[in-house]
Amino acid sequence: MSGSEVESETTSVAAPSPGVRIAGARVAPIQNALFEYVVRLGDDRLVLGHRLSEWCGHGPILEEDIALANMSLDLVGHAALLLKLAGEIEGQGRDEDALAYFREGVDYRNVLLVELPKGDFAFTMVRQFLFDAYSVLLWDALGGCQHEKLAAIATKCLKEDKYHVRHSSEWVLRLGDGTEESHGRAQRALNDLWRFTGELLGRDSIDDAVVAHGIQVDHDAISARWHAMVNDVFARATLTVPTDGAHNRGGRQGRHTEHLGHMLAEMQIVARSHPGATW
Amino acid sequence: MSDAAKAVTDRWPLWEVFTQGLQGAPYEHAGSLHAADAEQALQNARDVYARRGEAVSLWVVPSQAIVASAPGDAGPFFDPGNDKAYRHPQFYKSPRGVRIF
Numbered sequence: 001m002s003g004s005e006v007e008s009e010t011t012s013v014a015a016p017s018p019g020v021r022i023a024g025a026r027v028a029p030i031q032n033a034l035f036e037y038v039v040r041l042g043d044d045r046l047v048l049g050h051r052l053s054e055w056c057g058h059g060p061i062l063e064e065d066i067a068l069a070n071m072s073l074d075l076v077g078h079a080a081l082l083l084k085l086a087g088e089i090e091g092q093g094r095d096e097d098a099l100a101y102f103r104e105g106v107d108y109r110n111v112l113l114v115e116l117p118k119g120d121f122a123f124t125m126v127r128q129f130l131f132d133a134y135s136v137l138l139w140d141a142l143g144g145c146q147h148e149k150l151a152a153i154a155t156k157c158l159k160e161d162k163y164h165v166r167h168s169s170e171w172v173l174r175l176g177d178g179t180e181e182s183h184g185r186a187q188r189a190l191n192d193l194w195r196f197t198g199e200l201l202g203r204d205s206i207d208d209a210v211v212a213h214g215i216q217v218d219h220d221a222i223s224a225r226w227h228a229m230v231n232d233v234f235a236r237a238t239l240t241v242p243t244d245g246a247h248n249r250g251g252r253q254g255r256h257t258e259h260l261g262h263m264l265a266e267m268q269i270v271a272r273s274h275p276g277a278t279w
Numbered sequence: 280m281s282d283a284a285k286a287v288t289d290r291w292p293l294w295e296v297f298t299q300g301l302q303g304a305p306y307e308h309a310g311s312l313h314a315a316d317a318e319q320a321l322q323n324a325r326d327v328y329a330r331r332g333e334a335v336s337l338w339v340v341p342s343q344a345i346v347a348s349a350p351g352d353a354g355p356f357f358d359p360g361n362d363k364a365y366r367h368p369q370f371y372k373s374p375r376g377v378r379i380f
Contacts (some may be wrong), residue, residue, distance in 0.1 A: 061291065063312050063323035070326050167322055174315065 033209035035089045036109065038150065039099070040206070040252060042082030043110035046100055047260070048131060049075030050267050051118050060121055067167060071128070074160045081153045101271035105261045106254040113196035115251065115260040122185035125171040127193055132165035133229045134200050137222045146214020169233050176237025187239050198247025201226060206252075288313075293342040294320040296327070298334035306338055314339075 052072035059065025083096035114131065118124050139161060142154035175186040203219040234241050250256065270277075291313040297306040309328040314320035320339040329337060348356055364370045 061313060063314065063327055066330075067323065067326040070330055163325075170318055170322065174319070 033206050034213050034215075035086055036206050037210045037215065038082055038086040038089060040109040042079045042086055042096075042099070043108050044114050044131075045075040045082065046079035047108070047110045047263070048114035048128075049073070049079060050263060051114065051116075052124070052128070054118050055124065068124075071164050071167070074164065078153070078157045078160070081156070085149055085153065097271065101268045105256050105264055108251070108254065108256065108260060108264070110251050110260075111196065111199045112248055112251040112257055113193065113200055115257060115263060116193075116196070117259055119189065120185055122175050122182065123189040123192070125168055125175060126186055126189040129165065129168035129172045129233065130193060130197055130230065131200070132161055132168050133233075134222070134226050135161045136165050137225050137229075138217065141217040141222060142215070145216065150215060172233055172239070173237045176234065176239040183238065186237065190234065190239055191242055194242040195245065195247050198244075199249040199251060202249065202252070204252065291315055294324070294339045295342050295345060296320075296324040297338040297340070298324075298328055299336040299338075300334060302335055306336070309333075311342060 049072045052068050052075065055065065055068040056072070057065065059068050079100070080096045083099040087094040087096060087099055113127060116123075116127070119127075136158065139154040139158035143151055143158055145151050145154070172186065175182040177183070178186075201219070201223045207217075207219065231241060293311050294314055295311050296309045298309040299306045309324075312320065312323045312327055314323050317339065321337060324337050324339050328334065360366055
């Protein structure tokens with residue numbers, strides 16, 4: 001390869017296409033925190049929703065296939081509401097599609113828990129339960145926050161997530177307290193997933209900064225209630241909760257596992273190949 | 280029935296689903312599904328038959344619990360008895376003064 005070819009390649013990479021903004025270009029610090037906070041909420045649901053959608057046509061039975069697709073659509077719907085709100089907060093003209101389809105992995109702010117490959121059915125359901133239990137508690141708290149638009153979204157999402165946690169917790173019970181095979185798979189999933197829950201329950205400067213926008217949740221109370229809820233279900237499912245060791249983090253800062261990039265490539269390909277297409 | 284199919288039927292028996300479209304309306308048979316137990320049957324029924332707002336309430340019933348008439352019963356059970364005209368309301372003349380629509 002000649003030197004000039006390399007140079008031209010570098011030039012084309014360096015020039016971003018118009019309309020595609022990376023998350024680094026932001027305005028005032030306070031406004032950024034709110035944008036960041038809402039993007040986190042949206043990205044968790046978009047990525048998990050996409051992971052669930054990968055079961056479509058592969059569910060263990062038809063009824064469960066439909067249930068998984070339903071939950072996937074619910075989560076993607078929640079993500080659309082949240083990313084739309086994030087775009088409004090940012091005020092740079094990005095809508096929910098721009099945020100979902102034209103951001104790179106480093107600009108995604110989801111927790112690592114939701115981006116892990118879907119694994120087997122036990123892995124999917126144990127992860128879903130860990131997330132749903134948290135999501136229900138968070139929406140319950142956010143439903144009463146002072147930020148009107150976020151409170152309205154929280155109220156809508158809570159209703160749907162209550163069904164999700166009912167579905168996923170019932171599956172955890174059946175898999176854990178089921179056959180030797182299902183118990184083994186569920187326990188393995190729990191062992192593999194537990195170290196990703198710390199990030200889900202975590203709190204950082206963004207959470208503190210959005211208090212100024214009327215978004216105040218009692219993280220300690222949510223964490224305590226979450227532990228009580230999951231401990232109860234796992235105990236009834238005869239599953240052993242791993243002892244809290246080191247936790248994997250980084251998603252909230254854009255430091256993701258290698259799995260997210262592959263997932264986004266598949267999720268974003270159509271929108272990027274045919275920008276602005278309608279059907 | 281193959282062994283695999285029998286295993287599915289044993290562990291995931293069939294349930295009949297009844298949906299109520301409006302409060303106070305009668306429950307109508309919507310279809311059937313497989314589920315391992317009652318709670319799962321109810322959840323599956325919600326996902327399969329009520330996810331687009333078709334129902335405000337659901338019943339699920341083990342298909343085995345339904346007692347049905349057999350095709351052989353058709354004659355004795357359902358033959359309308361057309362030879363006995365007096366069993367039909369049209370047999371009776373409306374009294375004068377009753378408006379006929």
